Amino acid sequence: MTGTRRSFFTGLVAVGGASYLKSAAASTRQLAPMLAAVAGGESYWSLVKEQFPLRRGVVPMNAANLCPSPRVVAERVFELTRNLDADVSHQNREKFVGTLDESRRKVAEHLGVNAEEIALVRNTSEANNTINHGVPLKPGDEVVLWDQNHPTNNVAWDVRAARFGFTVRRGKVPRSPKDPGEILKLFADSITPQTRVLALTHVSNTSGIKLPARELCEMARRRGIYSHLDGAQSWGVLNVNLREIGCDSYSGSAHKWLMGPKEAGVLYVRKERIPELWAHTVAPGWGNKVETEAKGARKFETLGQRDDACLAAVGTAIDFHKMIGPERIEARVMELAAALKAGLAKVRGTDIITPMDPRLSAGVVIIHFSSADAKKVYDTIYAKHGIAGSAGLRLCTHIYNTMEDVELAVRAVAEAAG
Numbered sequence: 001m002t003g004t005r006r007s008f009f010t011g012l013v014a015v016g017g018a019s020y021l022k023s024a025a026a027s028t029r030q031l032a033p034m035l036a037a038v039a040g041g042e043s044y045w046s047l048v049k050e051q052f053p054l055r056r057g058v059v060p061m062n063a064a065n066l067c068p069s070p071r072v073v074a075e076r077v078f079e080l081t082r083n084l085d086a087d088v089s090h091q092n093r094e095k096f097v098g099t100l101d102e103s104r105r106k107v108a109e110h111l112g113v114n115a116e117e118i119a120l121v122r123n124t125s126e127a128n129n130t131i132n133h134g135v136p137l138k139p140g141d142e143v144v145l146w147d148q149n150h151p152t153n154n155v156a157w158d159v160r161a162a163r164f165g166f167t168v169r170r171g172k173v174p175r176s177p178k179d180p181g182e183i184l185k186l187f188a189d190s191i192t193p194q195t196r197v198l199a200l201t202h203v204s205n206t207s208g209i210k211l212p213a214r215e216l217c218e219m220a221r222r223r224g225i226y227s228h229l230d231g232a233q234s235w236g237v238l239n240v241n242l243r244e245i246g247c248d249s250y251s252g253s254a255h256k257w258l259m260g261p262k263e264a265g266v267l268y269v270r271k272e273r274i275p276e277l278w279a280h281t282v283a284p285g286w287g288n289k290v291e292t293e294a295k296g297a298r299k300f301e302t303l304g305q306r307d308d309a310c311l312a313a314v315g316t317a318i319d320f321h322k323m324i325g326p327e328r329i330e331a332r333v334m335e336l337a338a339a340l341k342a343g344l345a346k347v348r349g350t351d352i353i354t355p356m357d358p359r360l361s362a363g364v365v366i367i368h369f370s371s372a373d374a375k376k377v378y379d380t381i382y383a384k385h386g387i388a389g390s391a392g393l394r395l396c397t398h399i400y401n402t403m404e405d406v407e408l409a410v411r412a413v414a415e416a417a418g
């Protein structure tokens, strides 16, 4: 470690106590010029990796499930939690109104929308359920899903349909789609005059396929259909601008690719759609009338006592993200994923399920094996090399991974599957 790097870390360790609110911001400010001084290439990304408190020998590759957060984020949660435990008075906690609003504003800016359209919820699961619970539907109405949607945006609609009597239909994308146009046509063909909702996943957690979200939402809008996009595998990895995508709602988890605090998530609802959606939970903050006093999308986050430290740290995660740059993050994740897919494609007996085409994929990489047991490969690469993937086998590289990590993963899979 160089002298400059060491002094940066000494500075971080010294951070603590009641002065932390200021110090956390200072840490990000201190880090920015250091990163800027390293022009680029692998040394830049090695320095980025050093900002994560990874145990030596552990190589995280399960971003689709859970990401580590950089020290600045975790420290902010710790310090604000300590501060709160030291004094639970309303007076001491007043500051959390400001930190929540700051996080909301930063998330809105990050996603290219207005703060009034953002609810800070607990995760994608909750946000998806807010939508499938909230859209008014009756017998005869139809909801069109992608059969690869996560259960919270899939069977959750069946559960609602069993109660309210609407119909659920599913579009199936072929194993190897040719191009985004083929996918668009497939969903266009699934829609009927009865379709009221199109609820999709931006990037599938089971195949890694990325849908042409903008074109699909535009098609839905032209036909007066509500469009919901599950962004669990796109928020924090793709440079998402929701105004450009044009969906009516979008969900995401801060603890995935955004590398934020755990159990924090986003629900975006387009301003015009907010009044027509029912909230599933009514708690203080809502007011005492059926017509809520909660402004804009805040009506979807009246959940009683929240983890204020965690919600404040969502803003810190956005600061970290912004410091590196959303375009740069997307480009790096795509670079790593391309190298990983290219390396694994050469391993005998592997079948890369995720498209190689960057128009049809993002950071999720799924590999099947013709003869090896995927669960055994998943366990072996962790036991022998510390590579933490997801059973399946799913490997997802992020900005805390280096090209060396990718090379290691390719060697480890070849050895375990061989």
Ligand SMILES: Cc1ncc(COP(=O)(O)O)c(C=O)c1O
Pocket (backbone or CB within 6 Å): 064, 065, 123, 124, 125, 126, 149, 150, 152, 201, 203, 204, 205, 230, 232, 233, 253
């Ligand atoms: C596409 C998708 N949606 C929703 C979720 C649920 O995320 P969470 O557990 O953070 O609510 C996941 C989790 O992997 C996912 O991949």
